[in-house]
Amino acid sequence: MIEQSIYEHLQSASELNILTQYGGKTAVFNQNAPADTDPMWAAKPQYPRIVFAADWEHSADRALGGTLSVDVFCQEQGIPPENMEPIVRNLLHGWFFSSGVETVAAQWVNSNYFTEPKNKIAGVTLTFALLGFPKMTISPDVIARINVWTAEQFPQLSVINQTELLPAWKPETGAAVYWRISATAPAGWIPDTYQTIWRTASLRGHVFAPDIASVTQTAQEIIGGLYAAKRLKKEHEAPVMVNTNNSIDPTADALRTGQMMVDATFGVIVHRVANQPLNHIYTDKIEV
Missing domain, CATH: 3.30.2000.20 (STM4215-like)
Structure with a gap:
């Protein structure tokens, strides 16, 4: 509680x-x-x-x-x-x-x-x-991937919904990060095919730090790391591309808006329901 x-x-x-x-x-x-x-x-x-x-x-x-x-x-x-x-x-x-x-x-x-x-x-x-700060999920689980990536690449950060947190804490000496999804839409820059549609999830990253200088530095390092990584990978699943359109607004409200904006693009396989097969075929023989 x-x-x-x-x-x-x-x-x-x-x-x-x-x-x-x-x-x-x-x-x-x-x-x-x-x-x-x-x-x-x-x-x-x-x-x-x-x-x-x-x-x-x-x-x-x-x-x-x-x-x-x-x-x-x-x-x-x-x-x-x-x-x-x-x-x-x-x-x-x-x-x-x-x-x-x-x-x-x-x-x-x-x-x-x-x-x-x-x-x-x-x-x-x-x-x-x-x-x-609830944990948000979609398929593929973009938030889970970026949470894991952030915690692995920046072990000095506390990642909400990934890092084990104290019952009461305040980012006074270090920094904390929270990722959420603000919207999803067609990717636009990758054409859809019969079997695959491409979508972009707009992610918001919230950085909590003692001052705006620390916020800016932390956000820049994370955004730079995403551009360098290019893709968030998971075994047996398609990669999520995170190197197309990312930005920072250090003055944004850390609690409600988030200072980092990241576009995460991924493909979705379209599962089409097969037509009902013909199990019983009857023919009438007609002699001419």
Whole structure:
């Protein structure tokens, strides 16, 4: 569960040692916090504390997306929420959370402060957009091939859906790459035949790195490597050509758009259904 990865990440953050404790652990909760009368609270003020919740929804282009809401509750006379907000925001914004085959990125949207005069509570709600990175497949599996190729040629990179990832990670010192398909269309530059049609899959490569210089360098190396490789090969399957039309836009949104554009061209064998054979033939003999 992605929520478990988020919970463990916040629990292990030394920056949150200023929170109160519950059951010997930092007071971070998923969905709901225990009642204030619960005996497992530490013998001191039960604030500050954090309660988060993830709301998931289907995303047309990514299959998985949603919103992460993080409520930080503070006592009016204790640590102010203005001090807590940047700490929590830095612990989640730009971070990736992985669980099994699922990976999502958290992107800060806004922060709204609130007060509860009756309970003498002040707090802040931080909202983050969650964007998924599902594994996309077609036949032939172009994405699987370029994932394997990228991981083999650039072992220093983390390739989403190929490299084993930590439950919580952030590309601060290295870089990460995600490949997806944005469209498929007739190749155009190779004529179709009776038995084979040629198609081009438009691939988008997302590069996540600490700064634009690292993004540009990483993207240039990958695109140059594809031109040099010319084809992505797999035993017993036709090759995929990747050296016709590739480009880079370092300023593109890394999360939603992707900075690398690659045309992957391949042939598709057309399987035609044979006509129903004649199994029984009868003839009448006519004498003239």
